[in-house]
Amino acid sequence: MKQTFVMPAILLAVLGASSNAMAADDKLADAIQTRQAGYKFMAWNMGKIKAQAVDGSVAFNKDQVLSAALAIKGIANSGMGALYLPGTDTRSAPVKTRALPDLFDPKNTPERNKIGQNFVQQANKLADVAAGGDQAAIKAQFGEVGKACKACHDKFREEDKK
Amino acid sequence: MKQTFVMPAILLAVLGASSNAMAADDKLADAIQTRQAGYKFMAWNMGKIKAQAVDGSVAFNKDQVLSAALAIKGIANSGMGALYLPGTDTRSAPVKTRALPDLFDPKNTPERNKIGQNFVQQANKLADVAAGGDQAAIKAQFGEVGKACKACHDKFREEDKK
Numbered sequence: 001m002k003q004t005f006v007m008p009a010i011l012l013a014v015l016g017a018s019s020n021a022m023a024a025d026d027k028l029a030d031a032i033q034t035r036q037a038g039y040k041f042m043a044w045n046m047g048k049i050k051a052q053a054v055d056g057s058v059a060f061n062k063d064q065v066l067s068a069a070l071a072i073k074g075i076a077n078s079g080m081g082a083l084y085l086p087g088t089d090t091r092s093a094p095v096k097t098r099a100l101p102d103l104f105d106p107k108n109t110p111e112r113n114k115i116g117q118n119f120v121q122q123a124n125k126l127a128d129v130a131a132g133g134d135q136a137a138i139k140a141q142f143g144e145v146g147k148a149c150k151a152c153h154d155k156f157r158e159e160d161k162k
Numbered sequence: 163m164k165q166t167f168v169m170p171a172i173l174l175a176v177l178g179a180s181s182n183a184m185a186a187d188d189k190l191a192d193a194i195q196t197r198q199a200g201y202k203f204m205a206w207n208m209g210k211i212k213a214q215a216v217d218g219s220v221a222f223n224k225d226q227v228l229s230a231a232l233a234i235k236g237i238a239n240s241g242m243g244a245l246y247l248p249g250t251d252t253r254s255a256p257v258k259t260r261a262l263p264d265l266f267d268p269k270n271t272p273e274r275n276k277i278g279q280n281f282v283q284q285a286n287k288l289a290d291v292a293a294g295g296d297q298a299a300i301k302a303q304f305g306e307v308g309k310a311c312k313a314c315h316d317k318f319r320e321e322d323k324k
Contacts, residue, residue, distance in 0.1 A: 033202065034202060034203065034206045036199070037198070037199035037200070037202040037203045037206075038199070038203045040195065040196060040199040041196065041199045041200045041203055041237060041240075044196045044199075045240060064241065067239050067240050067241055068240060068241075070235075070236045070239065070240075071236040071237050071239070071240035072236070073232075073236060074232045074233040074234070074235060074236025074237065075203060075233050075236065075237070077229050077232065077233070078203075078207060078229050078230060078232075078233035079226065079229060079230075
């Protein structure tokens with residue numbers, strides 16, 4: 001009889017540990033998917049600004065460009081750093097991510113913060129410039145935001161890394 | 163010899179049609195995934211406001227609540243209606259969506275617009291109230307935004323439909 005009680009206890013312990021691991025993985029997966037959602041939504045809005053103020057493939061509409069810039073500004077200022085939890089890099093993440101381990105390395109904290117703060121500043125400036133409605137100024141500042149995005153992609157994102 | 167040239171031509175035509183269908187599907191899938199990204203990012207920010215101003219499970223921080231409310235406002239005002247392309251409902255979409263065909267039915271346009279406009283208004287009001295920093299007022303307006311979300315979920319989203 002002892003065996004029959006010991007076995008379920010071990011099984012329960014294993015299942016319990018597995019269930020805790022699952023909950024932790026869910027939390028990490030959700031953080032990754034939430035930051036990806038933020039970037040995807042910003043990219044959509046960058047695309048609208050590009051089409052209207054840079055390429056001219058869509059007629060320039062000041063209100064639409066401003067709305068797009070404000071969406072980017074709102075997302076950029078929402079504290080996305082909190083979504084970069086330990087265990088969410090390419091080496092350890094439970095779901096697909098392109099965030100390289102270097103991004104989480106404490107020795108890179110100053111550079112990471114500088115890149116992140118510059119991105120927020122450039123996004124804020126894009127919203128200010130968009131409110132002015134000057135298409136040439138929006139085009140120029142769109143370029144600055146693009147450079148700010150690329151600074152992080154080049155350094156800390158898989159595939160784009162040189 | 164004729165056959166060998168006719169066959170590739172047919173194959174190319176088939177491949178071309180298939181490729182066009184794929185490109186169209188990609189566009190629809192991207193629209194669906196972009197709107198889902200917007201809702202996911204808003205949900206993350208709603209969660210932060212809930213934790214700080216409603217449940218009190220996290221200490222109230224006026225700046226963080228305001229940032230969250232501004233992210234929601236920015237996304238809500240970005241013209242997400244453009245992401246509801248024909249062919250992106252539960253019956254016809256190339257990827258998983260919960261947007262019911264009723265949402266796309268022209269007879270529901272007035273109700274859909276009313277629900278959408280109310281959501282934007284309530285999100286704008288949440289940002290205004292958050293700027294004031296009154297926790298009780300934020301809690302009350304958070305409830306109004308939640309109701310505005312639910313109005314659409316109850317009527318036009320799979321699973322939550324009564």
